Amino acid sequence: MKHTFWTLSLVTMLLASCAPVDLNAPVPVYTTGVDPQAWSLIPAGEFLSGQFNHPVTIENDYEMMVTPVTVAQYVDFLNQAMANGTLTIAADQIVGFYPGDEFRGVNHEVEITPGDYINVPLDDPASRFNYDGTTFSVNAGWEHHPMTNVSWFGAWSYCGAHDYRLPTEMEWEKAARGTDGRPFPWGDEIARNNANFYASRDPFEDMGSFGSRTSPVGFYNGGTYDGYVTLASASPYGLYDMAGNVWQWMADVYEGQHYRYMRGGSKDTYEMDLRAWVRNNAAPVYYSPGVGFRCVRNP
């Protein structure tokens, strides 16, 4: 009897671990009141950068999107880009041209030659958009969530198509933490209802099945959603989601590296990765349900 109990428990656990995840499980829909079309001005000047607050000066003013690019915004771009031929379909991928990078042959460096590269995959069940063969559309409920499953090339294409650009790491960091050296956009400490991170117990996650999911952009604005109270977590310049929700692609292309850098941490990482100086990187073709982006422009 005792053996049966333990065997059954073990088998149940193993079966549970193999159970398919419902990637289309319903998502709660909330209006955050934060406009994804809005921009914020970040003034030129010095700020404290990195873990040890070294002063860095940014020479020019710039404007940054108040939120990451949403699925709805990106789907509009996909429809336009497909219509005007800037993006095309190739083997279950939407691809676009990239002019390539200088290759220096450093150890582990991969050459990025001029050519077509993946912007978004078409066959990934974790994507929040749909393609019916002619038109892209947003999966219901995900309109105001950050665009994910987008490669660095996809982010670069989006910003470029609008005459914007991806932020540099320094631009992003200053926008996230201001000038007083704080580790998080809102201050020195982090609580579960400051941001969407791993096991932060937000209304979008279910750690028993699909795990952590994105939250609508601007969700952590001090509002209350069906009893879930968020803290006002904008950066000193009024930017939302600068910590958690999705990693954000950066513009920098470093000498001798093909890696592209990301900042901000995501729904899938512990809070230590949400500190403003923490960097992540991956090959530019990489895409994930936890990676998105936002753009900057010159005022």
Place this chain on the structure above:
Amino acid sequence: MQFVKDRFTYLFNSTKGLILVAIAMIALETALFGMLSGPMAELGVRDVVVKAFNMDMVQAEREGRIIILYHSIAMAVVAIEVYMITGLIAMKAFYRTASRVLITIGYLFAMVFGMGFAYWGHNWALHGLYIAGLTLIFFSGVLLAIGIWPWEQGSLRTDKAYAVTRKGLDLERAAFFTMALATLASVLFGAVPGSYFGNGFETFLAENIIRQPHKTLLEDSIIGHLHIMLTLIAIAITLIVGRWLDFKGILHKIAMPLMIIGTIVISIGAWSVIFVAWAHTIIYVGSVMVMLPALFLVIFGWDKFIREGVAGIQKPTGWQKLKALLRDPLRFGPLWQMVFMNFTVSGVGIFMAVKLDEIIRVLPWREERITLTGHWHILSAIIATIILFYYGDMIGLKGKLRQWYGWSIIILSDIAFGAVTLFELKRLFVSEAEQQPLVNILMLLADFGLGMLLVILAMVMIWRLLDLFRKKGRWTLEREQEDLSTEAK
């Protein structure tokens, strides 16, 4: 007063007492600070602990805190190895006593004051005492190396069953000596950059700079240091287990020269990370040379257990041989862990090295960091379990208790290590979007395994604590058992 004096003498002036104190200190530190990360943080336990103990957790100092945390644990592990070596190898009483005194004060200073500095604000007096502790440990190592000088008069071995030269030089002792010397030199590769980066907590974790194509000399030095120190701790425990199990015969004769040369080669390889791009080639050669003696030890040990177990049976069957092999989990355990390590550490490491650009470096750095940290956490924990097997034998566990203790460590730790290995490599067989159920079960298994191990350790520690209150407790026996070599099995 005599009550306290007797216990104090046992705990701080006997081999087994010193080992008990160090294990207890590690257990306490692990139990307390283990509640600050991973699932404990997810469950909200960390917040309670931080508040209850009034810890000062400045975000920018996380990396510095972690570096002091694992140094303080590692120093206690090194202390245990020094106690074991000084208990197993003949040396002058002065060097035995002096090296033990210095390392005991050293690791206790490093642990208490280091953790005080790291987790309870920046009192620089505490930092100074932490550094003083590390310095004492270094000088303990110097005295140990002098004490086990292979050409020491009276240390020549005449028994030809062991690895000895024609002139009687004990090559096992020479292997211990080489390891001690290599450790002292390798310490400098951490101490020098540590002095630079440690000034004001401006420091980094090696796994965080792994993808930087150009590293500074001091950054490379840190990377070389951490790899070689863990390797040397592993070499030390392999030699200790060899002594405990009375490793001898032809395999011993091949193993010891290999271990000496391998230790030198792998150390030079790790140090040369700073100077040459092909340092890994040297490291690979050294790795093979130090892993072969471990393999020979496993072959020797398993053969020995089987022979002993089937003694008296004329034609033993395969089943009888297997039973003989497994009949004593405390002696089988260390050798099994050395084999199991190849699945969870060496195998994964080789796979990563071979498929680095093709698979690992396409993924985000964060995924690579998980494999790297999992990799060395498992190796450290395997070394810890081997110490626990030896300790179980040392404290005279017998009968069913010995079976339960030994098999619990083997099964629970291997469940945990296996789960962590699968967790490290999960991206090879499950997508990010679909990973959560698998992550849940793997984390459950890892936490269950490690948690239950800590419970077993706590039970042993409580037993030992209660024993100290008995007039004729086991401690009175252990107080007299200074020479561990007489207990070689």
